Amino acid sequence: MSDETARHNCTDCPIRHLTDWQNLPKKLLKKMDRYALRRQYELGDKLYHQGDKCHGLFCIRSGFVGLRRYDVSGRSSLIKLAGPGDTLGYRALLGHSTHSNTAEILKASEVCYIDRAIISEILQNHPSVGERFLQRCLTDLERMEAAYLRAKNLTTREQLLHFLMILHEQFGQLDENGCHYIVLPIARKDIAELIGSTPESVSRTIKKLETEHLVQFEGRLASFENLGAIIDQIGMIH
Amino acid sequence: MSDETARHNCTDCPIRHLTDWQNLPKKLLKKMDRYALRRQYELGDKLYHQGDKCHGLFCIRSGFVGLRRYDVSGRSSLIKLAGPGDTLGYRALLGHSTHSNTAEILKASEVCYIDRAIISEILQNHPSVGERFLQRCLTDLERMEAAYLRAKNLTTREQLLHFLMILHEQFGQLDENGCHYIVLPIARKDIAELIGSTPESVSRTIKKLETEHLVQFEGRLASFENLGAIIDQIGMIH
DNA sequence: CGTCTGGTTGATCTAGATCAACAGGAGTGG
DNA sequence: CCACTCCTGTTGATCTAGATCAACCAGACG
Numbered sequence A, B: 001m002s003d004e005t006a007r008h009n010c011t012d013c014p015i016r017h018l019t020d021w022q023n024l025p026k027k028l029l030k031k032m033d034r035y036a037l038r039r040q041y042e043l044g045d046k047l048y049h050q051g052d053k054c055h056g057l058f059c060i061r062s063g064f065v066g067l068r069r070y071d072v073s074g075r076s077s078l079i080k081l082a083g084p085g086d087t088l089g090y091r092a093l094l095g096h097s098t099h100s101n102t103a104e105i106l107k108a109s110e111v112c113y114i115d116r117a118i119i120s121e122i123l124q125n126h127p128s129v130g131e132r133f134l135q136r137c138l139t140d141l142e143r144m145e146a147a148y149l150r151a152k153n154l155t156t157r158e159q160l161l162h163f164l165m166i167l168h169e170q171f172g173q174l175d176e177n178g179c180h181y182i183v184l185p186i187a188r189k190d191i192a193e194l195i196g197s198t199p200e201s202v203s204r205t206i207k208k209l210e211t212e213h214l215v216q217f218e219g220r221l222a223s224f225e226n227l228g229a230i231i232d233q234i235g236m237i238h
Numbered sequence C: 001c002g003t004c005t006g007g008t009t010g011a012t013c014t015a016g017a018t019c020a021a022c023a024g025g026a027g028t029g030g
Numbered sequence D: 001c002c003a004c005t006c007c008t009g010t011t012g013a014t015c016t017a018g019a020t021c022a023a024c025c026a027g028a029c030g
Helices: A026-033 A090-095 A116-125 A127-153 A156-171 A188-195 A199-211 A227-233 B026-033 B090-095 B116-125 B127-153 B156-171 B188-194 B199-211 B227-233
Strands: A005-007 A037-041 A046-048 A056-070 A076-082 A102-115 A180-183 A215-218 A221-224 B005-007 B037-041 B046-048 B056-070 B076-082 B102-115 B180-183 B215-218 B221-224
Touching: A026 A116, A046 A056, A056 A090, A056 A116, A056 A188, A076 A188, A076 B127, A090 A127, A090 B127, A102 A116, A116 A127, A127 A156, A127 B076, A127 B090, A127 B127, A156 A180, A156 A188, A156 A199, A156 A221, A156 A227, A188 A199, A199 A215, B026 B116, B046 B056, B056 B090, B056 B116, B056 B188, B076 B127, B076 B188, B090 B127, B102 B116, B116 B127, B127 B156, B156 B180, B156 B188, B156 B199, B156 B221, B156 B227, B188 B199, B199 B215
Parallel strands: none
Antiparallel strands: A005 A037, A037 A102, A046 A102, A056 A076, A056 A102, A180 A221, A215 A221, B005 B037, B037 B102, B046 B102, B056 B076, B056 B102, B180 B221, B215 B221
């Protein structure tokens, strides 16, 4: 974790339109500007640990963070991936509980911190912000349900393709040949944990996708040779 | 579905202490009394269907209801079991969306219906009710996450034992010999769908549990011969 | 140069899905 | 009352996705 912590200007944040604060009134943004702190984190750093008290919210400006849960026997599962614009920690804050997951940096990230005091103040005086978080919680629940169903019903292959397509929707690029590609933000083993598999199975599945000319991989670069065929194979339920 | 629909008196509801309305001020309860409708439902009836518009909330007075999701290919999964005291439909109501699941009666039930108009009115004038639903949503999310992890990490056997223990915690009884038992509220195939397995596997797993003298089954009666050993086997994470 | 970490391959093993048959009720209707 | 079907649950036989264990390779890095 880098030592330098800097003040962050939320009002002019280039990714504010992606965040939970996109519609916040100017007045409140100004207030947040006085308290938001930005910091650079490196791979493996933790924003908070499972079981920690919640001191505030984290807003991801760039990079990728994984929410990871350890069970009694020490095994861990990646529950979800959070990227630019996502706010972490709202559940423990609103639920007056401890963090139920560990937020681990999976790719070097810039993250802003907003103390719970300022959030509480805003929540008390501006119920619309509370409403915003209720909606956020409802969609998180919806997504979690979808993930649950995928975990129960889909094969490793389908899960992997689904993961790739989600990334493609958010961060897909076009190379000079007009071929769609993405740069995988996380390591193979993290992909495995995310889709509920093992590094070995992910590796084999990748190989199979290559021989079928669906996706080509070069390290963390994944190029989609036949996007249509992929979409055909998975119903693309989000 | 029975034809008779009766007015329901929420104020004096014997299971109100189990519900989301347990702390509702008297004034609001009186208001709800004027609108709540109670009805008897039979196995297979539906409270609402996946994709339906949400017209109001359902509060289960007795019986059991399953939230079931159908995927594109028609396969269904039981997402969760709702019992006495549970309120269904709040997600679609608060999220201004359609129902994402079908609520199907798994065991003859008495269910009260409260129209969205009256709920909206209460929500507008009493933010504490909104807060209550936010908390409800947070715990539902927490539970869904736990279910997700179980689906990913546990064997059929562990899932089944976990299901039995949850029922035992809520509805466990003692017979004349001091032996703990429960009456399974739902059919084998529904148990299978709930824990992400098949009727065949559930049947085999039950048999194994019997030969190991952990649980004895007689139809829908399940007696725990050795509760301690069961708790040892599963970490009992809720 | 060794050491480490992440990724790929190979060989093996198993939980559990799938397919198929059948047994006991519970109705239903002649 | 029997014959019929329908439905749930149980058992048996088989098959496969994917976990596990083990070896190895290639960069990164002190």
